[in-house]
Amino acid sequence: MERPILNPVGVVISSVADINEMPLGGKTAQIEIFPEYSDALLRIETNSHLWILSWFHKANREILQASPRRINPELPNYGVFSLRAFNRPNPIGLSLVELDRVEGNILHVRGLDAISGTPVLDIKPYFENDIIFSPRTPYMKGKNLEMRRNLLYRQAYRHHQEDCIDLHIAVRMALIAEEHFGKIHEPDLLITVLGSLCLGDCLQGVSRARLANPPRFSFKESDVLVSVWRKNAKELKLTLKEYIVDKDVIKEKKDTELFEIVFK
Numbered sequence: 613m614e615r616p617i618l619n620p621v622g623v624v625i626s627s628v629a630d631i632n633e634m635p636l637g638g639k640t641a642q643i644e645i646f647p648e649y650s651d652a653l654l655r656i657e658t659n660s661h662l663w664i665l666s667w668f669h670k671a672n673r674e675i676l677q678a679s680p681r682r683i684n685p686e687l688p689n690y691g692v693f694s695l696r697a698f699n700r701p702n703p704i705g706l707s708l709v710e711l712d713r714v715e716g717n718i719l720h721v722r723g724l725d726a727i728s729g730t731p732v733l734d735i736k737p738y739f740e741n742d743i744i745f746s747p748r749t750p751y752m753k754g755k756n757l758e759m760r761r762n763l764l765y766r767q768a769y770r771h772h773q774e775d776c777i778d779l780h781i782a783v784r785m786a787l788i789a790e791e792h793f794g795k796i797h798e799p800d801l802l803i804t805v806l807g808s809l810c811l812g813d814c815l816q817g818v819s820r821a822r823l824a825n826p827p828r829f830s831f832k833e834s835d836v837l838v839s840v841w842r843k844n845a846k847e848l849k850l851t852l853k854e855y856i857v858d859k860d861v862i863k864e865k866k867d868t869e870l871f872e873i874v875f876k
Contacts, residue, residue, distance in 0.1 A: 620731035621649040622717075624666065629728045631670055631698060636682060636759070637766050638707060638725035643732055645717040652735075657714045661738035664707040664724060667731040671703035684755040694750070705730070708738060746820040751795035760787060761863075764818050771817025772810065777855075780862045781837060781870075782814035785850050788867055789819075789841045792848050792875060800843055804830045807837035807852075815839055849874040 626641040628634050643664065645653060656662075677689045678697045692700040709721040719735075726732075754760035764783045772779055789796050797820045805812045812831040815821075821829035837852040851872040856862050867873060 618667070618733055620646070620667065620733060621652070621735070622646055622732040624724065624726045624728055624730040624732060625718075626724065626726065626728040626730075631668075631727055634725055634727060636725075637762065638709070638723040640712075640720075640722050641724040641726070641728075643719040643721060643724070643735075645719065645732075647717065650717045653714065653717065653719075656719070656735070656737075657711070659711055659737040662709050662711050662719075662721065663736040663738055663742075664705070664709055664721070664726070664732060665734040665736070666705035666707065666726045667733055668698040668700075668703035668705050668726070669729070669731060670698075670727070672699040673701050673703060675699040676701070680752055683752050683759065686755075687752055690750070704733065746797065746799075746822055749797070753790070753794075757787070760790065764790075767818045768814045772814045774810070775859075776810050777857055777859065777862070778808050778810035778837070779814045780859050781852060782811055782818065782839075784862060784867070784870060785815065785839045786818045788850060788871070788873065789839070789848060793841060793843050793846070796841075798843070799826050799828065802828050802842040804840040804842075805838070806832050806834035807839075809833065811837055811839075847874075847876055 622643050622645040624641055625644055626639055628639055675692060677691055678695060678699060679689045680687050680695060680697070698705065705726055707723070707725050709723045712720040712722055754763055761783060764786050768779050768783055769775060786796055793801055796818065801819070803815060803819055803821045805815050816829055819829070823829055837855070839850050841848040853870060853872055862870065
């Protein structure tokens with residue numbers, strides 16, 4: 613078999629130079645495309661999101677199993693082919709980024725989890741056919757509340773594409789539901805939402821609940837913001853007590869200060 617030959621097409625420019633300091637979800641960064649490949653950027657600005665294939669040059673290529681300890685140190689080992697870990701036999705990074713703007717041969721992106729100096733192997737556009745709305749994945753619960761909030765926020769924002777007040781309310785609702793039911797993507801967890809279109813959209817995004825096949829999600833517009841979560845014989849009802857327009861206040865308030873919570 614002919615061995616592949618890979619020539620980097622660019623390099624990452626980031627404020628993060630240490631792999632242990634890269635936050636989950638990545639950072640705002642730049643990708644410098646080498647001059648000999650600049651013609652390949654033609655009309656790249658017509659895309660909002662890109663797949664960045666990079667070479668994690670500081671990876672340990674001997675590792676075949678690892679635990680996602682940064683998410684939660686109590687999680688078990690997985691084969692690296694079941695993880696997005698940077699340590700792997702061929703350390704090819706796959707990152708979905710949002711393209712902010714293009715300046716010459718420099719791409720300004722958000723959400724890149726590659727450190728400064730990482731060679732970029734290829735760039736591909738994110739297409740509609742890349743979407744799997746309700747994939748089956750293992751449950752990796754974040755090690756603390758802040759991490760779980762950030763994970764759910766990124767999921768909600770990526771789906772809803774607006775950092776609105778109702779997105780933050782939806783994230784708080786989803787956090788409470790996760791505490792009661794565990795993984796909120798499970799096909800037997802049913803969700804009913806009353807409230808704004810934004811709230812409904814965000815909760816559908818974080819729960820991956822479809823209207824059919826299987827029918828897990830229902831929505832009705834209402835002036836009162838309510839979500840009802842059902843699994844087996846258990847039901848959790850969350851009713852917003854008072855609409856708050858300050859995102860920091862939504863984040864800081866206790867669950868019982870924000871919502872009337874009924875679990876039975």
